[in-house]
Amino acid sequence: MTGSLGLYTNDVAGVFQRSVIQGAREVVERAGLSVAVTQLAERAEDGASAGALTSGTLGSLVITNVLGDAVLAALVDDGHPVTLVSHRAHGLGVPTVMHDNRQGMRQLVEHLVAVGRTRFVYVGGRTDQLDGRERERFFREELMRHSLSVPPGRFLVGEFEPSIAAASVRALLRDQRGFDAVFAADYLMAIAVITALRDQGVAVPDEVSVVGFGDGPEAVAAGLTVVSADVVELGRRSARQLLAQVRGERLRGYTVIRAGLIVRDS
Amino acid sequence: MTVRLRQPGSMEQLRRHNRHLVLRAIYSGAAESRAELAVVTGLTKPTVSNLVGELLADGLISERGPGRSGESGGKRPTLLSFEPRARQVIGVSVVGSRALGVLSDLAGETSALHVRELAPDEDALDADGSVVSDVVAGLLPQLDAPLLGIGAGLPGAGPGSNLAATLRRRFGVNVHLGNQAELSALGQLAFADGVEQDGTLVNLIVDGGIEMGVGMAGGAVHYGSDLAELTWPAGEAGDTLRDRFAWNSLRPRVVAALGGEPSVEVSEAEPPRYSYLRLKDAAVNGNSAAAALIDELARDLAPVVAWLVASVRPTQVSLGGRLSDLGESFLALLRRHAAAHVPIDQLDAVSLSFAYSDQLGAMGAVALVVQAELELLSS
Numbered sequence: 001m002t003g004s005l006g007l008y009t010n011d012v013a014g015v016f017q018r019s020v021i022q023g024a025r026e027v028v029e030r031a032g033l034s035v036a037v038t039q040l041a042e043r044a045e046d047g048a049s050a051g052a053l054t055s056g057t058l059g060s061l062v063i064t065n066v067l068g069d070a071v072l073a074a075l076v077d078d079g080h081p082v083t084l085v086s087h088r089a090h091g092l093g094v095p096t097v098m099h100d101n102r103q104g105m106r107q108l109v110e111h112l113v114a115v116g117r118t119r120f121v122y123v124g125g126r127t128d129q130l131d132g133r134e135r136e137r138f139f140r141e142e143l144m145r146h147s148l149s150v151p152p153g154r155f156l157v158g159e160f161e162p163s164i165a166a167a168s169v170r171a172l173l174r175d176q177r178g179f180d181a182v183f184a185a186d187y188l189m190a191i192a193v194i195t196a197l198r199d200q201g202v203a204v205p206d207e208v209s210v211v212g213f214g215d216g217p218e219a220v221a222a223g224l225t226v227v228s229a230d231v232v233e234l235g236r237r238s239a240r241q242l243l244a245q246v247r248g249e250r251l252r253g254y255t256v257i258r259a260g261l262i263v264r265d266s
Numbered sequence: 267m268t269v270r271l272r273q274p275g276s277m278e279q280l281r282r283h284n285r286h287l288v289l290r291a292i293y294s295g296a297a298e299s300r301a302e303l304a305v306v307t308g309l310t311k312p313t314v315s316n317l318v319g320e321l322l323a324d325g326l327i328s329e330r331g332p333g334r335s336g337e338s339g340g341k342r343p344t345l346l347s348f349e350p351r352a353r354q355v356i357g358v359s360v361v362g363s364r365a366l367g368v369l370s371d372l373a374g375e376t377s378a379l380h381v382r383e384l385a386p387d388e389d390a391l392d393a394d395g396s397v398v399s400d401v402v403a404g405l406l407p408q409l410d411a412p413l414l415g416i417g418a419g420l421p422g423a424g425p426g427s428n429l430a431a432t433l434r435r436r437f438g439v440n441v442h443l444g445n446q447a448e449l450s451a452l453g454q455l456a457f458a459d460g461v462e463q464d465g466t467l468v469n470l471i472v473d474g475g476i477e478m479g480v481g482m483a484g485g486a487v488h489y490g491s492d493l494a495e496l497t498w499p500a501g502e503a504g505d506t507l508r509d510r511f512a513w514n515s516l517r518p519r520v521v522a523a524l525g526g527e528p529s530v531e532v533s534e535a536e537p538p539r540y541s542y543l544r545l546k547d548a549a550v551n552g553n554s555a556a557a558a559l560i561d562e563l564a565r566d567l568a569p570v571v572a573w574l575v576a577s578v579r580p581t582q583v584s585l586g587g588r589l590s591d592l593g594e595s596f597l598a599l600l601r602r603h604a605a606a607h608v609p610i611d612q613l614d615a616v617s618l619s620f621a622y623s624d625q626l627g628a629m630g631a632v633a634l635v636v637q638a639e640l641e642l643l644s645s
Contacts, residue, residue: 095404100379144547145593145622237378237408244407252400253365253382255408 004034005242006057010064012039015188016160016231019216020063020085023235024242031243033058040066050074059246061085061238065129081245085238087130088254095245096254097238099214101131104227104259105138108183108211111225111261113146117181117209120150121172123158123165123193125185132160135185135213158185162192169196180208187212187219187226194222194266210266213259223265233257284309286641288317292327292348293642299333299343318346325352326640350375353414355635357453358401359446359627360390360421362474362513362588367401368628369408372636374457379625380404391420395432402437415439415639417631419446421475421492442634447471447479448490449630450586454621455481455488456633456643465581468574469621472567473587474514476507479630480578484643493570510566513588520545523555542591550595560592564599571600572607575616582617590620 005028009017025035036057044053047070054060059081060067067075067082072089075082084096112120122139125132136155143150153175156168165184172179173196182197184190190212194204202208212219215228237257245251287307291297297306303314321327328349332342350373358367363386369378382400384390390397398418406413416433420443430441444452451469454461461467466482475494481487494508509515520540548556571583585597597618604613623629637643 141543144543145591147547147550147593149551240407241404244403249403249406251404251407253380253404255404256379256381257408258376258378 001032001058001246003058004036004056005239005246006054006060007035007037008044008053008060008062008066009037009039010041010043010066012037015216015218016186017063019231020235020238023232023237024061024239025235027236027239027243033243043068044071047071047074050080051078054080059083059242061242062087081242083238083242083245085234093252095241095251097234097241098130098254098256099229099234100256100259101134101213102138102141104213104229105135106142107227107259107261108213108225109139109142109146111263112181112183112209112211113148115209118148119179119181120148121154121156121169121179121182122150123156123168123182123184123189125158125160125189129160131213132185139183154179158189160186160189162188165189166192166196169193170200173197173200173202177202182208182210184210184212187214187216187224190224190226190266191218191222194224205266215262220264225264225266226262227259228262229257229259284313285317285320288314289321289326289348289640290642292321292346298345298347300346301343303346325349348372351411354409354411355414355417355632356402356405357417357419357628357631357633357635358398359419359449359625359631360384360397361624361627365390365397365401366625366628367405368625368632369405370629370632371411372414372640372642374453374629374632376625376629377410378405378408379628391429395429395436398429398433399436402433406437413437413439415635416441417449417633417635418443419449419627419631419634420444421446421477440635440639442631442638444488444631444634445477445479445490445492446627446630447477447492447586448481448488449479449634450621450626451479451481451490451584451630452488452633452637452643453626453628453630454584455484456636457629458621461584462581466578467582467584468578468580469584469586469626470571470574471587472511472585472589474512476511476570478574480580486637486643507570511563511589516563519559523553523559524548542588546592546596560596561599563589563592564596565603568600568603569607571618572604572613575604575612576608579612580616582619584619584621586621586623586626590622593620 011017028035043066045068050071061083063085065087069089072092072094076092082094084094086098088096124136127133158165182193184193190210194210197204197208204210211225213227215226215230219226288303291303291306297303300314300318304311326349327346329344330347333345335342350371353372355370356367363384365382367380368376370376380401402416430443433441447469451467455463455467463484469479471477477492479490496507524544545556549560601618
């Protein structure tokens with residue numbers, strides 16, 4: 001088989017996007033195909049543009065939700081193989097590969113409860129992204145399971161942006177210090193939170209534990225406790241799913257990649 | 267001992283049996299060198315050497331270096347290890363309105379799940395096996411080792427051999443089917459932490475219906491049964507266990523109890539989710555209607571649990587399905603109410619637990635395949 005697969009994203013330079021592309025590229029090139037990366041400044045919503053957008057490719061990997069439902073529906077109608085990464089398009093039957101947010105959150109909460117932490121702060125991701133919504137929802141469910149509660153003022157805005165996460169934590173510290181653990185919806189925000197806490201004289205992990213979702217070299221360097229939702233691996237797994245479709249397999253449903261707890265120094 | 271068998275089929279069976287004997291001894295830690303294997307299995311050293319050679323070639327075991335020499339000195343034995351990642355298994359079960367598959371290694375470590383939602387009018391057990399096939403096909407791209415087999419745990423008696431044959435034809439590996447409550451019990455015995463493997467475990471799944479599964483002797487023996495149509499304990503006419511415990515019957519009451527509770531949704535665009543987890547949370551936070559409903563559920567379920575305790579005499583009763591979200595305090599209530607129905611010494615001999623995972627049936631299907639293909643779990 002020869003040809004190329006299209007990868008669509010909003011920002012080729014973002015850490016998440018770059019890592020997915022790296023993993024996908026490894027798998028696709030090993031299969032003897034090439035990768036054509038397209039950065040879309042805005043989400044493509046016009047179904048009529050679907051053919052032109054994906055022209056010349058054997059299949060498409062959509063990394064952030066940059067292809068709207070009308071475009072995805074047109075591609076599905078056309079029999080063009082598509083795999084979505086970390087998001088889902090309900091009712092369209094487009095297969096997805098994503099991390100196991102439920103199991104990951106469960107492991108993080110269980111870990112902190114086991115080391116005696118109960119007064120939590122949650123730094124959220126973007127709620128327009130599935131990962132952001134799911135991680136917060138599963139965090140709340142795990143609180144209920146452990147009969148714990150977190151006051152509304154301790155759910156902080158993070159938007160998957162380390163600088164926003166750090167600012168939210170600094171603002172919280174001006175107000176109150178009665179918490180003993182911070183969950184961040186991704187590991188890059190968690191690293192920024194550690195820096196913000198230490199800058200304000202809060203000892204991590206002696207006074208406050210910090211954990212994050214996802215893993216990468218930055219988390220290793222920072223000694224951050226995480227669930228190992230490795231984003232490069234997510235890229236590899238997504239490319240495998242897309243290649244199966246390109247080879248003629250008709251797939252339905254979504255694949256969830258397991259994430260394991262890695263306890264480090266935070 | 268010499269065993270003479272004429273038919274080639276039987277020779278093959280004997281060889282397969284001996285191979286499993288050797289593999290199981292390494293898997294269970296009973297032996298870790300060729301010499302120990304000969305002692306533990308009763309096979310001759312040349313036979314053991316041949317079988318170890320085969321298992322090494324298949325990747326199911328590996329040599330991990332020299333051990334200590336025996337008391338009389340001599341050559342240091344080469345230590346052997348089981349390689350759980352040498353094969354993978356796909357286990358599928360149907361949970362509520364979705365079919366869920368796990369991709370697992372031989373030790374029950376999963377690397378991926380695949381979920382296929384069912385359309386409202388779709389039958390997960392359709393004869394052409396399309397739903398289960400979709401789940402298997404979804405996991406095949408994620409394989410990291412050869413596929414040992416496919417297992418499926420299905421509600422009720424399941425569709426039987428047609429589905430197995432269809433799947434076998436399509437995917438080219440052996441397929442094993444079982445009742446999902448039964449397989450949930452097997453999966454816990456085989457893979458779950460905190461389960462006494464030599465004990466007898468009863469798994470009661472309370473979800474869309476109510477089913478029980480029993481596993482014993484390290485998973486070698488397991489059976490299951492659907493209890494949904496029972497009208498016992500005697501209630502009002504036509505009041506079956508399904509009427510009492512199925513989520514669809516109880517959901518309106520959960521909604522009513524949670525009526526005044528604030529929404530817990532992350533985004534306002536999402537419809538409110540009702541669950542036993544929220545019911546429990548409301549009860550913890552002082553909602554008396556929620557607490558009363560939970561107590562009523564425990565009181566109603568207690569005779570069922572008491573009957574299982576008295577008849578099966580298990581070491582552990584594990585509650586699975588949606589109801590498991592009610593948490594530890596529900597178990598305490600259940601035990602208190604069950605004490606009215608069964609001698610206290612019988613009840614005290616049983617540990618009650620929850621099995622939170624919605625993957626128990628699928629993990630049980632994995633255990634079924636591992637047992638059928640490699641006989642690792644038999645005691």
